[in-house]
Amino acid sequence: MADLNTLMKLDAVEGAFRFTPSGELREHQIAGGSKLDATVLDLLCHVCVANMAIATMQARGWEKVTGMQGFYPINGFSLIGFEWTAVVNQEYGVVVPNAKVDYDRIYAALNG
Amino acid sequence: MSLILNLSKLPGVIAAGEYSYRGDRFSFEGKLTDELARMASIMCRATTMATHMQVDMMKSLGSDCGCAPARGWMVHGEKFSVCVVGNIFCFVDSTTVKLNDLMAQLVAQVPQQEGQLV
Amino acid sequence: MIKQLFALDGVIAVCQFRDDGMLVEGYGAGGDDMLQRLAKFAHDYKRMVQGNADQLSMFTQMNGWTPPGGWLVRGPAVTVCSIANLVCVVDLREISLSTIMAQLKEAASW
Incomplete structure (x- = not known):
């Protein structure tokens, strides 16, 4: 089970956060010197929840039409921005600079 | 060797493809049928359009800290995942793919899209 | 033409946008900057x-x-x-959804 303290200890994490199923920011931690703030994270949470919902629709449709099982349930979504990447599961997420993102380790921590 | 072909040969990559932002064509290499690749390109294009709109909106709302323009996205499923940078998509086996290697190649080799997505 | 939509009670802003998201014509609160943002959105x-x-x-x-x-x-x-390339922001205390949607549909066919 993920928690903010564990997520913040991952390499290069600038911020870790937890959100409600509808996307409101519930709690967060931000590394010293980061440009992130609660407003940015709240908007980011809504973006991620929207995309998790769309991805779930796509997974359901894809599996039904193709019979290719394995997308649903969606375990995570990542947004690769210009400078940083956000990686989330259904409840938690982190923000990491693009140059230092370790997807495997982050997904393992989020879903562990 | 083309980028798509290169990507399709990476460990854990089931298929790699390219779609036009206008939605009028696609191409791919790997273990998908033409029809599945067409569906995959429609899905990937739709999510790419949405993420671009979302980060542009975050930026216009004053929450820019390096998010815009969006470079790509990834959906992580139980057995399969989808990785997209620009207009290039990869369907991958979540259990065998090296996500870091794949994403590093995608980010390094797919040019940043500026302005209108056409 | 869309100025007629803006004249309706409850319509706060109305825009017509091009297929590339640029503002063609717009009226409403917030000035040009806000109307351009509304068109892009x-x-x-x-x-x-x-x-x-x-x-x-x-x-x-x-x-x-x-x-x-x-x-x-x-x-x-x-x-x-929004219908077609028209969008409007409305206050539903002053206009019904059916009315504004019907007006938008008609204006989109002009």
């Missing part, structure tokens, strides 16, 4: 709705979803409605 949102409707058609194999005619997002104080 409506254009982007239209493309997103189109993409999602395409997928719904693809997965359900059911005709009738695409191309979408418009969209509507209803908030507690204001509502945003």
Whole structure:
């Protein structure tokens, strides 16, 4: 089970956060010197929840039409921005600079 | 060797493809049928359009800290995942793919899209 | 032409946008900057709705979803409605949804 303290200890994490199923920011931690703030994270949470919902629709449709099982349930979504990447599961997420993102380790921590 | 072909040969990559932002064509290499690749390109294009709109909106709302323009996205499923940078998509086996290697190649080799997505 | 829409009670802003998201004509609160943002948002949102409707058609194999005619997002104080390349922000305490949607549909055919 993920928690903010564990997520913040991952390499290069600038911020870790937890959100409600509808996307409101519930709690967060931000590394010293980061440009992130609660407003940015709240908007980011809504973006991620929207995309998790769309991805779930796509997974359901894809599996039904193709019979290719394995997308649903969606375990995570990542947004690769210009400078940083956000990686989330259904409840938690982190923000990491693009140059230092370790997807495997982050997904393992989020879903562990 | 083309980028798509290169990507399709990476460990854990089931298929790699390219779609036009206008939605009028696609191409791919790997273990998908033409029809599945067409569906995959429609899905990937739709999510790419949405993420671009979302980060542009975050930026216009004053929450820019390096998010815009969006470079790509990834959906992580139980057995399969989808990785997209620009207009290039990869369907991958979540259990065998090296996500870091794949994403590093995608980010390094797919040019940043500026302005209108056409 | 869309100035007539702005004259309706409850219409806070109205815009017509091009297929690349640029503002063609607009009236309402907030000035040009706000109208340009509204045009860009409506254009982007239209493309997103189109993409999602395409997928719904693809997965359900059911005709009738695409191309979408418009969209509507209803908030507690204001509502945003769009048909074709027209979008307007309205206060539903002063105008009914049926009225504004009918007016938008008619204006889109001008």
